Amino acid sequence: MKKRIILCLALLSVMLLSPNYIFGMHIMEGFLPLGWAIFWTIVSLPFVILGIKTISKTFNENPNQKLLFALVTAFVFILSAMKMPSVTGSTSHPTGTGLGAILFGPLPMAVSGLIVLLFQALLLAHGGISTLGANVFSMAVVGPFAAYFTYRMLKRTNKKLAVFLAAALGDLVTYIVTSVQLALAHPDAVSGVMGSLTKFLSIFAVTQIPLAIAEGILSVIVFDLIVNYQKEGGYQLERIN
Amino acid sequence: MKGSTKNILLIIVLIIMITLPLLILKDAEFGGADGQAEEVITEINPDYEPWFSPLIEPASGEIESLLFSLQAAIGAGVIGYFYGFVKGKRTANQ
DSSP states (O other), X not given: OHHHHHXXXXXXXXXXXXXXXXXXXXXXXXXXXXHHHHHXXXXXXXXXXXHHHHHHHHHHHOTXXXXXXXXXXXXXXXXXXXXXXXXXXXXXXXXXXXXXXXXHOSHHHHHHHHHHHHHHHHHSOSSOSTTHHHHIIIIIIIHHHHHHHHHHHHTTTOHHHHHHHHHHHHHHHHHHHHHHHHHHHSOBTTTHHHHHHHHHHHHHHHHXXXXXXXXXXXXXXXXXXXXXXXXXXXOOSTTXX | OOHHHHHHHHHHHHHHHXXXXXXXXXXXXXXXXXXXXXXXXXXXXTTOOOSOOOSSOOSSHHHHHHHHHHHXXXXXXXXXXXXXXXXXXXXXXX
């Protein structure tokens, strides 16, 4: 167990100390036309509201869930701060929202994702306020839903494999949605929406494949920790599972 | 195989996977995917002007990395708290 912590710390420091990559991958401030910015904000809003309701209901039923929710939100914080190099020669970061979606359902992650996206939009000029709705929709709504349903479908076969695939898929789907959002807002003059979708997918989705695998692996490790210490933490897993 | 051994193996796979691109792609810039997306937008739609710009931008790459590591540090602190809490409880119960 001690070894595991040391390795985790070593891993974290490798990632934190590695050269800094300046760009990230949410839709940049001002890069969605006003109409689309408003559209995605309206689409995302109900999920955030329902998310807040679900969270307060969960906490009322069992206050110990707060500890677990803090953990999964912290996981989103760490993972979306890690810009990792990818096989395409560019960098991107994982989302971390899949793990929380597996444990709490997809709705509460809309809130976790929103907090992280706000932090990055306000302090880091990464993503943006005008594109917040679109970024919440991809990273904090569709990604978690994809992860949640993947997990539910596969959990009876092999739980860890289910966690891995759910987290990896949720991560990948996030960037596919980002590409669709950009393609809809910026259709190619000749080849239309499909043409620009291919272009955006080749940037975001391909870069994201190794990172999605990385997110899957990290989610399995943390999931293992959560299951292992369930008794001490006093949180419930069966109900969510 | 013990659970912890499996996790150590997983972490090793992870480290290899993340460092491999750095070793293989020596000439790559490793710029961000969103920077590339910006280029594509300009290519598709040369007249597009971002209509809103970030309220505050980090003063330099260093400041930006400071804020990114702050973000990760907050997360790591909470995870450390969680782990210490449950681990301490287990030891106390034994």
